[in-house]
Amino acid sequence: xxxxxxCLIAVAMACTxxxxxxxxxxxxxxxxxxxxGTNSATAGFSLPNNEGKWTGFVVDYCRxxxxxxxxxxxxxxxxxxxxxxxxxxxxxxEIDILAHNATWTSSRDTSLGILFAGTxxxxxxxxMVRQADNVTSAKGLDGASICVTQGTTTELNLADxxxxxxxxxxxxxxxxxxxxxxxxxxxxxxxxSADTSTLNASRLRMAKPGDSVVLPELxxxxxxxxxxxxxxxxxxxxxxWTLYVMVAAEELGVTSKNIDAMxxxxxxxxxxxxxxxxxxxxxxxxxxNWPVQVIKxxxxxxxVFDRNVGKDSPLKMxxxxxxxxxxxxxxYAPPIR
Amino acid sequence: xxxxxxxxxxxxSLSLHDKKVRGIFYQVLxxxxxxxxxxxxxIQTASNMRARxxxxxxxxxxxxxxxxxxxxxxxxxxxSTYGQAFWVGVVxxxxxxxxxxxxxxxxxxxxxxxxxxxNWVVSKVATSYVEVVRNVPLLLQLLFWYNAVLKxxxxxxxxxxxxxxxxxxxxxxxxxxxxxxxxxGLVGLAFAAAVFCSIAFWFYAKRVQxxxxxQLPVFLVSLAALAGFPLVMFLAAGEPVxxxxxxxxxxxxxxxxQLYPEFAALLIGLSVYTGSYIAEIVRxxxxxxxxxxxxxxxxxxxxxxxxxxxxxxxxxxxxxxxPLTSQYLNLTKNSSLAVFIGYPxxxxxxxxxxxxQTGAAVQVMAITLSVYLAISIVTSMAMNxxxxxxxxxxx
Numbered sequence: 001x002x003x004x005x006x007c008l009i010a011v012a013m014a015c016t017x018x019x020x021x022x023x024x025x026x027x028x029x030x031x032x033x034x035x036x037g038t039n040s041a042t043a044g045f046s047l048p049n050n051e052g053k054w055t056g057f058v059v060d061y062c063r064x065x066x067x068x069x070x071x072x073x074x075x076x077x078x079x080x081x082x083x084x085x086x087x088x089x090x091x092x093x094e095i096d097i098l099a100h101n102a103t104w105t106s107s108r109d110t111s112l113g114i115l116f117a118g119t120x121x122x123x124x125x126x127x128m129v130r131q132a133d134n135v136t137s138a139k140g141l142d143g144a145s146i147c148v149t150q151g152t153t154t155e156l157n158l159a160d161x162x163x164x165x166x167x168x169x170x171x172x173x174x175x176x177x178x179x180x181x182x183x184x185x186x187x188x189x190x191x192x193s194a195d196t197s198t199l200n201a202s203r204l205r206m207a208k209p210g211d212s213v214v215l216p217e218l219x220x221x222x223x224x225x226x227x228x229x230x231x232x233x234x235x236x237x238x239x240x241w242t243l244y245v246m247v248a249a250e251e252l253g254v255t256s257k258n259i260d261a262m263x264x265x266x267x268x269x270x271x272x273x274x275x276x277x278x279x280x281x282x283x284x285x286x287x288x289n290w291p292v293q294v295i296k297x298x299x300x301x302x303x304v305f306d307r308n309v310g311k312d313s314p315l316k317m318x319x320x321x322x323x324x325x326x327x328x329x330x331x332y333a334p335p336i337r
Numbered sequence: 338x339x340x341x342x343x344x345x346x347x348x349x350s351l352s353l354h355d356k357k358v359r360g361i362f363y364q365v366l367x368x369x370x371x372x373x374x375x376x377x378x379x380i381q382t383a384s385n386m387r388a389r390x391x392x393x394x395x396x397x398x399x400x401x402x403x404x405x406x407x408x409x410x411x412x413x414x415x416x417s418t419y420g421q422a423f424w425v426g427v428v429x430x431x432x433x434x435x436x437x438x439x440x441x442x443x444x445x446x447x448x449x450x451x452x453x454x455x456n457w458v459v460s461k462v463a464t465s466y467v468e469v470v471r472n473v474p475l476l477l478q479l480l481f482w483y484n485a486v487l488k489x490x491x492x493x494x495x496x497x498x499x500x501x502x503x504x505x506x507x508x509x510x511x512x513x514x515x516x517x518x519x520x521x522g523l524v525g526l527a528f529a530a531a532v533f534c535s536i537a538f539w540f541y542a543k544r545v546q547x548x549x550x551x552q553l554p555v556f557l558v559s560l561a562a563l564a565g566f567p568l569v570m571f572l573a574a575g576e577p578v579x580x581x582x583x584x585x586x587x588x589x590x591x592x593x594x595q596l597y598p599e600f601a602a603l604l605i606g607l608s609v610y611t612g613s614y615i616a617e618i619v620r621x622x623x624x625x626x627x628x629x630x631x632x633x634x635x636x637x638x639x640x641x642x643x644x645x646x647x648x649x650x651x652x653x654x655x656x657x658x659x660p661l662t663s664q665y666l667n668l669t670k671n672s673s674l675a676v677f678i679g680y681p682x683x684x685x686x687x688x689x690x691x692x693x694q695t696g697a698a699v700q701v702m703a704i705t706l707s708v709y710l711a712i713s714i715v716t717s718m719a720m721n722x723x724x725x726x727x728x729x730x731x732x
């Protein structure tokens with residue numbers, strides 16, 4: 001009996017002890033590994049390549065954070081998550097940072113115990129239909145069956161859009177993004193609806209990509225960004241400024257290739273970014289050369305975009321809204337100083 | 338024990354040496370510890386959640402859900418609340434579980450009896466069914482029914498047309514919608530009257546048999562009444578029921594009722610899978626009835642069918658019902674695999690979309706668990722009552 005009591009006390013103490021948890025950045029440094037939640041399979045964004053190595057746009061963002069904190073872009077453990085499970089995984093501490101195709105919304109920022117740390121990809125929701133159906137506009141989708149991923153803003157936007165247009169439709173929802181694409185491909189639905197980046201990525205993996213077209217309408221704003229837990233401001237800053245450093249590097253013309261030469265640049269902005277003078281590392285809890293590690297090992301924003309989803313990738317997406325603010329887009333980094 | 342020499346009654350004081358007191362003391366201690374543990378975990382969870390900024394309240398219940406559900410048995414639209422979405426999920430889970438329990442029981446009894454058949458082919462077919470189905474994981478079977486059987490059906494434009502305005506395609510089975518006109522209530526009334534008359538006739542037939550030994554054709558008379566009364570009233574009221582036949586317009590069929598492939602796959606998968614277990618339970622139950630019972634029944638001149646119905650099955654039921662209850666509970670819980678084939682059950686709607694949309698993971702999971710617990714307890718209670726009813730009455 002006494003041993004049972006001891007057990008109970010031990011369990012109770014274990015529960016209490018777990019409430020005192022340390023800052024995320026210390027945990028990551030202690031483990032020597034960043035745990036990053038990403039999409040399970042979205043071409044161009046997060047997908048294991050032939051050698052089983054994770055590649056993609058959001059994957060590169062995680063690598064950038066690892067480079068900033070640990071000095072090594074390879075020290076990342078990727079946890080593939082369905083949209084349905086991603087926020088719970090972040091809330092519960094299973095992952096350090098969420099780099100998913102997750103849309104930044106007010107309710108997610110305020111009611112889930114998480115914070116979005118910026119926008120790495122400006123997107124919008126669209127529709128993909130079969131060419132043979134001869135549909136040219138979303139207004140022609142009356143009575144259609146639409147495949148969507150559960151637990152996304154896609155589901156909510158659809159309901160809003162079709163209600164406001166008084167168009168009847170039925171949704172067919174799955175938790176897993178791959179099941180959704182499969183259901184569309186096999187004809188269970190007439191329409192596949194998701195963020196246009198995801199639509200393009202999905203089409204690339206279909207057996208007959210040419211059979212489907214993306215309709216011109218975008219029915220929503222989908223700013224996709226990384227998210228961290230609330231209440232850890234230091235870690236929030238790391239997530240936010242890693243992204244801004246990449247954008248600022250593109251703006252200043254610093255790339256992974258010319259970075260060593262750039263260190264001797266006369267431009268004070270470049271010198272500050274690269275930690276040559278008045279570095280930005282100390283107050284954030286990192287070394288002054290962390291931006292150098294990010295740019296050298298992963299690249300600037302433009303390089304990451306082109307390599308994964310842009311002109312150097314099979315997806316061939318336009319920069320569009322994701323071009324820099326001075327090149328017709330809206331990607332803009334606050335001053336690094 | 339040291340105090341064996343003393344008469345037990347003389348020890349009045351409450352002592353841990355008293356067996357009774359000691360028993361109570363330890364039980365209270367154990368119950369108290371468990372309670373304290375549960376309370377501790379609850380308080381700790383709450384404070385951890387507060388620390389991480391995760392919502393703790395149930396306020397989301399009355400907020401607008403904003404998403405659509407394709408199969409609802411109760412009113413629901415995008416403006417409905419999360420609470421209403423919850424009820425849609427509960428009803429959908431109950432609906433598919435209830436139908437699957439009926440089908441699985443029917444299938445299980447038929448196959449279980451078929452396994453004992455003298456006919457070689459019948460018994461071997463039944464045996465193979467049981468062995469194959471019982472040994473393949475349910476999830477794979479569901480994916481098989483959904484992906485390999487129902488999804489490859491033709492698209493709506495080349496639907497398989499079945500006479501009577503029924504269409505089958507990869508969007509489901511579309512049947513004509515019944516439309517009721519004034520006077521349709523009379524037909525329903527006639528049906529109710531037929532049910533009442535059948536029951537009355539059944540009691541009457543029983544009394545006649547007890548008195549004279551003569552058997553009246555209860556089945557035929559009931560069938561005639563159940564079919565005839567409504568039919569006569571239907572014609573007399575000027576055919577107050579009409580059908581809206583579905584027609585293809587745009588992408589899909591309009592009008593008519595639709596049975597979705599996700600629902601069908603889940604219903605078929607659950608019924609076929611659980612049916613194989615029930616078949617084994619039925620077979621073992623029947624084989625557990627002593628052979629002498631059959632021989633005695635034959636000796637009294639009862640036909641094999643009557644022997645099965647009146648002698649074997651009532652006795653076998655006593656053995657069958659307890660394990661059958663477990664199968665019903667399993668089936669209901671297994672229905673949560675709906676998530677994988679997109680049927681909007683409680684887990685998909687509530688523990689899926691609602692959880693994700695609101696972020697209230699702990700609350701939502703607690704409610705979901707409670708619902709399954711409640712369904713299981715109610716099922717158990719009903720089956721226990723039935724078990725008591727069919728138990729041997731000691732005379």
